[in-house]
Amino acid sequence: MTETLATTPTARPRAPLNLRNVLIRYGFVTLLLGLIIFFSAMTRGFASPQSAVFVLQSVSITGILALGVTATLVVGGFDLSIGSVATTAMMASSYVMVVMGGDAVTATLACLAIGVVVGLINGVLIVYMRVPDLLATLGMMFLLVGLQRIPTEGRSIATGMSMPDGSVANGTFSPEFLALGRHRFDFFLPSLLPVSVVVLIALAVVIWFFLEHTRFGRMMYAVGSNERAAQLAGAPVNAYKIGAYVISGVFASIGGILLAARLGRGDIASGNNLLLDAVAAALIGFAVLGASKPNAFGTAIGALFVGVLLQGLTMMNAPYYTQDFVKGAVLVVALVFTFALSKRGKR
């Protein structure tokens, strides 16, 4: 007996296992599993690989954006411009291929460059111009929404469209580019996994590893938690903050590339919901496993949660116009989990 008392403290410290802590820790994951079981029982076809892939595909683009915005949340910031970065990237890739006759690689590189540049500008506005993050990225959002309409005078981009100068755009989306939106990899079943889902999973793993298992990620969390302490511990705080916005911009532009490839045209009206859905997923992620902080795993689960819920409800014939209500309700519940129940609220 005395030996057990004298052991060195190596056991993982856990808050006492009372109902409240179990709820905080596993509540959301349990809810997700419950939903999956419920929908599998109630509808035919929900519990199938095709349905699972469909769920993943439906959340892939918002999920990628959400993973990017998670990086800015980690450093204590916020990025409202991700939706418009994605749509700008979509328009830019269409413009490069359809109007300028470029190939898939050029279009992709142009999009990524847009993501980097917008991220840098956001970061500089916030760090050096001292514009509050919400306002800087809100301004950037407006700017981009307007900017993407200027080259075509507000028209959507598709092959054969007439340009402002009267000519006709004869370029086409290159097949390689369209494959990003339409190709499916074989995975147990032939032609199962769409490219966007593979990209989502890959990026989720990358950002998760970056945030949880590299010193850069740890420093970003330190910056978000106590900026001055991080600075006095030798962290180049400004570089980390700008870096977070660049990550966010690049992820958003990847989302835009996939969106363009899926639609096959530069649709001026698409992507309206991207921002809200992505932010919701990242915030729901706070509640996953009781993290109470932005985290990549939680964000991925948050995106998945919304996807499962919407897919299930759709299969149970819930009308489409209830979707936003459902998402909002989930977000509010998740925020209550995060702030009211967990340690964050007790500060």
Added chain:
Amino acid sequence: MVEEAMFRVEGLRKSFGTIQVLDGVDLDLRAGSVTVLMGANGAGKSTLVRIVSGVYSRDAGTMTLAGRNYDPTTPAEAMRAGVVTVHQNINDGVVADLDVATNLMLDRLSGKGARWFFNRRRVYSEAREVADRMGLAFDLRANINELTLAERQMVAIARAMSREPQVLILDEPTSSLSSAEADRLFALVNRLKTRGVAILYISHRMSDIRRLSDKIVALRDGHISGVFEGPELDYEGAVNAMLGRRVGRGDLAVSEGGDTVFTTKNLQIAPGAKPFALNLRRGEVVAITGLVGVGKTVLAEILFGARKPISGEMRLNGRPYAPRSTHQAIGAGVFLVAKDRSDSGIVPDFNIYENVSLPFLRRFSPYSVSNRKAERLRARQQISELGIVCRTERDDMSTLSGGNQQKVMVARWMSQKAELLILDEPFQGVDIAARRDIGNKLRVSAGERATLVFLTEIDEAFEIADRILVMSEHTIVGEHRNSNVDVTQLLAEIAGQHKVTNLD
């Protein structure tokens, strides 16, 4: 007693949890007189002010105002009774986006009996009256943003005075003012004095105290440790009473130190300050002491690369040392345990081992991939070496007591080899036992590096230092080896009388 006190506090007690902050405080304030309250950090000054101004309730004791029982339960009640407090943070006393007139009348715009509609002309005429009475000569239409700090301070005081208080409490009013600005404030204080207001003036600045005080009260560890009155005030005695005279513990083996690690030449740390030289040796613990605001933290930040000196050069192990960032300082082996751990040290979302390894993550992370096992091992060693009371190295910082949190901060910077370890007020908000642990650890491990500790309390310097330097007005004014220290001389230097003694 020639004159009855306007405001009297008797046997005031207050404790937070198990900590007795005020332990039977008596205080008299007379009409038309300035009473200066001196006290080191944590002596209980701010608690006393908060009780008198109705923010905190007291555990025991009585307060009387003009002979009547005074028992405020809210700040508004204290104000209505005639006790007005101007707090340290100037911008708490004014609303930045409004003009001077509205600020002066702010208290009359809300509360019982306030008018529903804002009558600009009326507000201006009333504000003019208040400003004239106080001798304020600036444009009432000016926005607060356009005023200097001193002017804002005066608006805050005038606003307080518009209620015709009997007692005015000024909490470190000059802490962010230049000396010219302070002069204007003193003129105002003298004006109020002639109008018969009883003034309690809280300050660390000896120059202020010399200018204004009719009486000095020193507060130490929750009780009054000295009251000084009469035509010739004993300033040294007051500093002594505030800091407490307790000469070295005797069991300290004072070290001469080994080779020189760090030197400065003609280092000027503030505009107009006298440049100075500093010489720190391996194996030696040097304490720099001095009152609050004399440049201790400024110097600490300069050495750590968080701030640039005005001029002068620094050398580390003989090589020029001019860090442009904290990152470079850490790379060179200069570490700082910063003052005010909750603001500048602790990362609250991180647990103990993550807080310990934070500055040295690169060393723990081969190919930048973090190795938590190694970090935890290092933290565990530090926990046992410093005697940090916790369950495991994965405990949240919020579960630790103040003393243990400070130990974690010290553990962080002792977890790797330093050339120069700087600690800025490492004993702030730390209990006696933890203070002793940290002090012992500092001395035991001092051999490998130079150690520089900034301390306001001279007791603490006597406890841990081999050599004590005194700082005043952003320069070094005295040096003492910590054996048979001439305490009178030391106190005189702290009190800023080095020039006078030099002349003698």
